[in-house]
Amino acid sequence: MKAPVRKQIGVIGAGTCSNETRSLAEAVGKEIAKKGAVLLCGGLGGVMEAAAYGAKLEGGMTIGILPGTCREDANPWIDIAILSGMGHARNALIAQSSDALIAVSGEYGTLSEMAFGLKMGKPVFVLDCKWKIEGVKRARSPQEAVEFALALIKNQYRTGKLNEEQEKSNEE
Amino acid sequence: MKAPVRKQIGVIGAGTCSNETRSLAEAVGKEIAKKGAVLLCGGLGGVMEAAAYGAKLEGGMTIGILPGTCREDANPWIDIAILSGMGHARNALIAQSSDALIAVSGEYGTLSEMAFGLKMGKPVFVLDCKWKIEGVKRARSPQEAVEFALALIKNQYRTGKLNEEQEKSNEE
Amino acid sequence: MKAPVRKQIGVIGAGTCSNETRSLAEAVGKEIAKKGAVLLCGGLGGVMEAAAYGAKLEGGMTIGILPGTCREDANPWIDIAILSGMGHARNALIAQSSDALIAVSGEYGTLSEMAFGLKMGKPVFVLDCKWKIEGVKRARSPQEAVEFALALIKNQYRTGKLNEEQEKSNEE
């Protein structure tokens, strides 16, 4: 357990989107998984689904914080479903639980998440964003967004320790 | 109880603000009270306090939906304190519980509330706002903001009925 | 504004109930209003509606913290509707925003609110309760429940001050 705590990157965007946006989101998800980070998202369709799909293509881990109370609402690429039952207010939880946020296009819901991220002092990156909000960082590609996001998240290490044998059996 | 349900107008803005912004917020609060609507806000300082103060100057009713769990955090002009203990996520509750929103200046927290309001299909008015967000309506004065907001909220009537004597004793 | 902040008493109980339970809840609501306290509840039917009705019979003020996002879900005796959109989690907000809680009968939802109230250190009274939970206070009548609850809530005074004329115009 000397390994650092896995970084959690939130990918935010609309529940329905163009194919172009979908491709960007998928590439972001792939990149997050390749780098060993955990993908957090709202668990539904559109950008959330494309990003989760991308992450699973690379064997990554995907968490969905859903607005409702039903596991079946999660898109098929979500490993862990947090059923908030809080509706729109769950956007605050996504921003809060993410070490950094990457917005891909997006509508008002995404804007609320970006605003929360900025308010909470998180790095907020955007790909293809229609709003101009000071503090938001524009990325030129999914790769750049993930790389820069990871660079801005400080490492955190586990303080707990299993014994050596257990460590070994936990290594993947 | 044939009287319509009282309209609830949310006033949103930063917890610290300039004197100019404070004056605008106070005028918004006064106007809301004069029109017989209920003022909803985040219950803290700055714009929230100025608006609540304005409403109390006119004998209005003020509700604060606070981020914390402590009544003492409410500014002195709050009649009813909803202690959400939800931190930033309470912004969603303010937007959701307001029939219309009026933003006075504001920072990222306000932006999240505006975004929620728009997402929920509420009328969102701004006075002195630095962001350009499609869907937001610019008001030229506190009076205009309140007047236009009220015009856009549809009336709702109570379905319940007390008997005549009780009605009378409930009239204020 | 030298008047103390109005005490907020939460009345909790099931959304459907027997006539006997309804009578108890109505009497609790009446008593709360008579004493000048504000009634908080979940805003729906059954115990919540009976308590709110009782409070309105006495000209009281009623606040409903609803699970959903729709004003129309509130029972007809709710003055101010807080639309939490949080489902069951709103039970925590009711407990947290109440200076004391009075449970009238009740099911699992009520049990969660009682548990929250106890966890938060609030006085929790019950009328006709099927569970035995240490820390819960049994009241012999609605009058006793409200009287004892009020006695346990410490007074809080407003720190803000309007000028004398304004004070006067705000007195009801």
Place this chain on the structure above:
Amino acid sequence: MKAPVRKQIGVIGAGTCSNETRSLAEAVGKEIAKKGAVLLCGGLGGVMEAAAYGAKLEGGMTIGILPGTCREDANPWIDIAILSGMGHARNALIAQSSDALIAVSGEYGTLSEMAFGLKMGKPVFVLDCKWKIEGVKRARSPQEAVEFALALIKNQYRTGKLNEEQEKSNEE
């Protein structure tokens, strides 16, 4: 991705506890991991920490839904931290996101989670519980609790499909 969605079992209990309770919780965590389920908990100390430690001993996956906003608050055995910032209201999210709940001893917070679980129709098991609440199932051992809980959760299968090669690379 023909594999069923992993079952999520919530382990609930107090933030400080006796050694005996700790041993029970650790055994519950181990059993959950052995059976391939995901451990959900509140992410803090006491029962939550012991259960997460047990799960990690067996190479399991652990999710903490924390009341606060700080990753450092999570106990050292939490893989994924959901930072709710909602205080006590997060208890509803734990109950809601768990397919079944296992309470190990516990105080008022645990009681609120049990109540939510019952309200939401989830199987709720207890080990060493001081309250008698109808609907709660008493287990005689950690093994029995986990086995019976899993038996009551219906399988859910992913509807999405990666291609064969990707499937293979995602198998662990």
